[in-house]
Amino acid sequence: MSSSVKEISILEVKKHNTPEDLWMVIHDKVYDLTKFRSEHPGGDDVLDEYAGKEASKAFDDVGHSSDAVEMMAQYCVGELAVADRKAGGSSKKTNAKCTVA
Ligand code: HEM
Structure with a gap:
């Protein structure tokens, strides 16, 4: 089955x-x-710090609002x-729509 979500490598x-x-x-x-x-x-500056990196923990640690989480989809x-x-990397909270081809 093909998916509409593009897979991108960490590289x-x-x-x-x-x-x-x-x-x-x-x-x-x-x-x-x-x-x-x-x-x-x-x-x-905080975003620059995580440019090209894994930022899940940093994002969660801030305790971003649901508004912030909703905003994410448009940049996905x-x-x-x-x-x-990595195991445990996914999150229901930020598993919003990400259907960019
Ligand atoms: C798609 C990614 C992100 C979005 C859409 C986003 C959005 C937002 C928004 C809307 C706020 C205002 C407060 C709130 O509504 O929670 C905020 C605050 C903040 N964000 Fe982000 N953010 C993102 C990623 C990050 C990352 C990766 C960091 C890394 C540390 C970060 C650090 C912060 C900090 C330090 C604040 C200020 C909190 C405060 O003033 O109490 N954000 N962000």
Whole structure:
């Protein structure tokens, strides 16, 4: 069965590790936060810190609101490749729609 969600490897995510090209992984979803960076209420520096990286724990530790979680979907560009996922990485909370082809 084909899925409408694109699978992205962690190696691909790592290439997008600058403020001008900023991707990160949160709960097995890949987000392109390049445009959101300057709008993030928590600041651009914290996002820069996780550019190209796995940021699930950092995201959870902040205790982001449900509004923040809802905002995530629009920046989702795909799912982390199954082989690159870690046990416990997924989260119902942030398993929102991510149907970008
Ligand atoms: C798609 C990813 C993200 C979205 C959509 C997002 C969104 C938001 C929003 C809407 C707020 C305002 C407070 C709230 O509604 O909870 C916020 C605050 C904040 N965020 Fe994020 N955020 C994201 C990722 C991250 C990451 C990876 C970090 C890493 C540490 C982070 C750190 C913070 C901090 C420190 C605050 C300020 C909390 C405070 O003032 O009490 N955020 N974020």
